[in-house]
Amino acid sequence: MVKIEPFEVSLEAGNQAEATALDDDGRPRRTGTVCTATAHIVTAVIGSGVLSLPWATAQLGWVAGPIVMAVFGGVTYYTSTLQAECYRTGDAETGQRNYTYIKAVRSILGGARVKLCGVIQYANLIGTSIGYTIAASISMQAIRRAGCFHAHGHNVPCHSSSTPYMIIFGAAEIIFSQIPDFHEIWWLSIVAAVMSFTYSSIGLGLGIAKTVANGGFHGTIAGAAGVTAMQKVWHTLQALGNIAFAFAFSNVLTEIQDTIKAPPPSEAKVMQKATALSVVATSAFYALCGWMGYAAFGNSAPDNLLTGFGFYEPFWLVDLANVAIAVHLVGAYQVYCQPIFAFVERSAARQWPDSGFVTKELRVGPFAVTAFRLAWRTAFVCLSTVVAMALPFFGVVVGFLGAISFWPLTILLPTEMYIAQRAVPRGSARWIGLKVLGVVGLIVSVAATAGSVAGFVGEFKKFRPFSG
Structure with a gap:
């Protein structure tokens, strides 16, 4: 069999049959679609960020809450369409592919912004894996507590440690982390997406039911009251971070786009359509869940609608929602960790191309195990699990992750890449608009980060690490 080198496939070479299994860059043919x-x-x-939206809305009130949510959704969609344009450098159908976010930044912008992207993106991905471990353990813990409350009454503490549940979640992730890449986890993503709609729908339904039982909407125009002016400021800023986290996916957008089959149509057009469908669907769910949760509980909305026990009954339905959260987070964890896994393993393959420890692979169904992959991915999952045990603050972790990465990953780099990629004239209306968007995004991100740090410090003062 003739060995096919990238970009050297031809009829004359006699390898056109083998070429049907390859894309224009010599890699296995991509099969991703809009779906x-x-x-x-x-x-x-x-x-899990959707479950913190009633609390975020409670900090902002009935006027600012919906406005802020609409703005974040609109900005995320717009900048995502710009980022999608940068998957290929140059021509949208024949230009050089950028397999990862950081590769796109290196190819189009270069310089210090490559380091900025790398540090922020991978720190955010690692932080998200920790946050999802916390959220999954809280949901599993809530299943046990719901049964306890149902059996013994709502005034019984029913306390239990989250540590065993983090270990269970970590063990599951060690297994699923042996799925090699994005191309192989499409089925896990579909299952996870169904689960996300399941628990969001349950939260929405319970919120509507409680609102009806209350005889009307709770909440106020200005949001949470009964706190000091400083607490109001910090909570408001933390709420901005929570909403930013709920909408953000720029740190995995390019990697997802790299799964889409080759043009025509261009990967950018397919990704923009997928982005539009996703943002419309998620925004509708976010609005309904956030607003109905706030309508049900008013300014006393918990920081997690289901695990904070805003609802006790029917306990089996609350249990079902929490099972769906845990299953969803198994898949979401993999979506966010695959770029980290790929980065380390590509680096190892370049460093030791002839090492069987790195390259010799055993395939079983969707799983592909190498000695290096097994060792490194297991170590990563174990480390993220240990950190989650030490700092199980769901709300403030979510807010901090969203705040610190919103400006550089969701606004700055996509707009700067688009300006360079499409040669937007300096001083033009579009150029000025993109620059203004960047400045406003920076201000919001800095303010939200400050609020999240204040919330983290407050939580840490009350908590002993590893106490569960």
């Missing part, structure tokens, strides 16, 4: 890309995005976006 699979949408599933990946929904899995990444509709995460």
Whole structure:
């Protein structure tokens, strides 16, 4: 069999049959569609962050809450369409592919912004894996507590440690982390997407039912009251971070786009359609869940609608929702960790191309195990699990992750890449608009980060690490 080198496939070479299994860059043919890309995005976006939206809305009130949510959704969609344009450098159908976010930044912008992208993106992905471990353990813990409350009454503490549940979640992730890449986890993303709609729908339904039982909407125009002016400021800023986290998926957008089959149509057009479908669907769910949760509980909305026990009954339905959260987070964890896994393993393959420890692979169904992959991915999952045990603050972790990465990953780099890629004239209306968007995004991100740090410090003062 003739060995096919990238970009050297021809009829004259006699290898055209083998070429049908390859894309224009010599890699195995991509098969992703609008459907699979949408599933990946929904899995990444509709995460546990949706459950913190009633609390975020409570900090902002009935006027600012919906406005802020609409603005974040609109900005995320717009900048995502710009980022999708940068998957190929140059021509949208024949230009050089950028397999990862950081590769796109290196190819189009270069310089210090490559380091900025790398540090922020991978720190965010690692932080998200920790946050999802916390969220999954809280949901599993809530299943046990719901049964306890049902059996013994709502005034019984029913306390239990989250540590065993983090270990269970970590063990599951060690297994699923042996799925090699995005191309192989499409089925897990679809299952996770279904689960996300399941628990969001249950939360929405319970919120509507409680609102009806209350005889009307709770909440106020200005949001949470009964706190000091400083607490109001910090909580408001933390709420901005929570909403930013709920919408963000720029850190995995390019990697998802790299699963889409070759043009025509261009990967950018397919990704933009998938982004539009995803953002419309998630925004509708976010609005309904956030607003109905606030309508049900008013300014006393818990920081997690289901695990904070805003609802006790029917306990089996609350249990079902929490099972769906845990299953969803198994898939979401993989979506966010695959870029980290791929980065380390590509680096190892370049460093030791002839090492059987790195390259010798055993395939079993969707799983592909190498000695290096097994060792490194297991170590990563174990480390993220240990950190989650030490810092199980769901709300403030979510807010901090969203705040610190919103400006560089969702606004700055996509707009700068688009300006360079499409040669937007300096001083033109579009150029000025993109620059203004960047400045406003920076201000919001800095303010939200400050609020999240204040919330983290407050939580840490009350908590002893590893106490569960």
